[in-house]
Amino acid sequence: MRRITTKQLFQTIRRSIATNPRDQIINCDPTKMIPGFSPIFKEDKPTKYQITTLDCGVKVLTEDSAFPFHTDINIVGNFGTRNETQKTGGAMKMLNTLLFMSGDNQSILQNYELNQLNGGGINMHFDQETTSYKCQCIPEDTESMLDLLLKTAISPKDFSVFEPSALSNELENLEFEKIFLKAAYDGKGVGMCDLNPSMTEQDFLDFQNKYITPHRLLISGSNVPSHEHFVNLVQQMLKKYPQFLNRKYNPNPFESIYAGKEIRIETESDLVEVGVGFKAVNWQHPDMIIFQIIFSIIGNSSYFSTGGPGKGMHARATKNLLNRLSYVQGADCICNIFTDSGFFGLKLTGTNESINELIQSCIRELHLLQMPISPIELQRSKNILKSLINLSLERQQDRLEEAAKHVINFKQIKLDETERMIDRVTTEDINRVARELFQNSRPTVTMIGEGVNKAMSYDQICRLCYKQ
Incomplete structure (x- = not known):
């Protein structure tokens, strides 16, 4: 085999570029326009939103794209696990599993294939109060993808390919935070997390007809031709679903009334999870942003991931808990804000032998929020919160x-006001909110792990909370 030097290799490449017309672009002057190409110029401008409410109750929202980009289409529904009851527990998981069903069994394969042909961009996400169906596509596919997204979101689904008995496999895998909320709200409203493997098909269909209704849906699009064009397109598409358009609005089955109880789950595990939390505020409350800053102050930390950009190396979860207490292997601040309530707490993970110490450390850390906070720590937490918000808003779909x-929550778009609200918060505001946590509600306690039934009683935990 003949060997060539690096110099000879580059000489060969240069000769190829000089003689091959397809490679001429490499020799173009970067300061000059490429022959045969017409660039698209578009002026950078503030994002503009327009909202229209259709006669059927569906809201349509559009966002002007600042530059040529792909099209994003979202369907956001004002329903989630809080709309489930003991009969329909797990209905949202079923809807997620049956995402591509829009009729008979064949529709699943057809819709999935169409989704893949258009880039495979459709996905569904749900939480306690909202459900989102999202997709991305090139602008030319907007009509076909909107049609497919509506099929997956509002078409009735049944048990022909998946039965709720499969939910029994997930009964033992509930997340700590969901069990924490169940204890806080006595398993009702936003605290609903029970799964019913015996759910009937009729109960499942009733759930869809009751809560997937026009007045609960908002259809949004970004980088669409115009607001009027998108509104007309949505109106035409919805005419295919007369059964959906005739559905009436039904209120949520339960209000989210804070109860403040305890749940202990005995498991065979080397580690134990302990959480102590209190009633917080809803989205409309002026103290909502203060809880977000407190969440940033405490942060999250675990023994296998500390420090580094964005990981909270200065957060109290790292400095006060993980780095100082040998029995703590993880610390997570929990802040859940809903339309009619809120919940704030701290979860610690550690060794089984140190359950009581974990409880005491949890309460002590929450009490420290009543002490003055240094200007540096406060400003750092504000900067982190603003950075996280702005980073999430850079992505068009988010x-x-x-x-x-x-x-849905504020009846208006307040994205530009968030930073001003953050800047107005003072250390006195944080101290006041921390005091009110203990004054206005009884604690919620959740423990999962081996030996949790031998830990200190709920009454003892209450005395620890209120003795300082």
């Missing part, structure tokens, strides 16, 4: 979903 949630 920004569109956030704008839709603002319309």
Whole structure:
């Protein structure tokens, strides 16, 4: 085999470029326009939102794209696990599993294939109060993908390919935070997390007819031709679903009334999880942003991931808990804000032998929020919160979903006001909110692990909370 030097290799490449017309672009002057190409110029401008409410009750939201980009389409529904009851526990998981069903069994394969042909961009996400169906596509596919997204979101689904008995496999795998909320709200409203493997098909269909209704849906699009064009397109598409358009609005089955109880789950595990929390505020409350800053102050930390950009190396979860207490292997601040309530707490993970110490450390850390906070720590936490918010708003799909949630929760879009609200918060505000946590509600306690039934009683925990 003949060997060539690096110099000879580069000489060969240069000769190829000089003689091959396809490679001429490499020799173009970067300061001059490429022959045969017409660039697209578009002026950078503030993002503009427009909202229209259709006669059927569905809201349509559009966002002007600042530059040529792909199209994002979201359908946000004002329903989630809080709309489930003991009969329909797990209905949201079923809807997620049957995402591509829009009729008979064949529709699943057909819709899945169409989704893949258009880039495979459809996905569904749900939490306690909202459900989002999202997709991305090139602008030319907007009509076909909107049609497919509506099929997956509002078409009735049944048990022909998946039965709720499969939910029994997930009964033992509930997340700590969901069990924490169950203890806080006595398993009702936003605290609903039970799964019913015996759910009937009729109960499942009733759930869909009751809560997937026009007045609960907001359809949004970004980088669409115009607001009027998108509104007309949505109106035409919805005419295919007369059964959906005739559905009436039904209120949520339960209010989210804070109860403040305890749940202990005995398991065989080397580690134990302990959480102590209190009643917080809803989205409309002026103290909402203060809880977000407190969440940033405490942060999250675990023994296998500390420090580094964005990981909270200065957060109290790292400095006060993980780095100082040998029995703590993880610390997570929990802040859940809903339309009619809120919940704030701290979860610690550690060794079984140190359950009581974990409880005491949890309460002590929450009490420390009543002490003055240094200007440096406060400003750092504000900067982290603003950075996280702005980073999430850079992505078109996330920004569109956030704008839709603002319309649902605030009846207006307040994305530009968030930074001003953060800047106005003082250390006195944080101290006041921390005091009110203990004054206005009884604690919620959740423990999962081996030996939790031998830990200190709920009454003892209450005395620890209120003795300082």
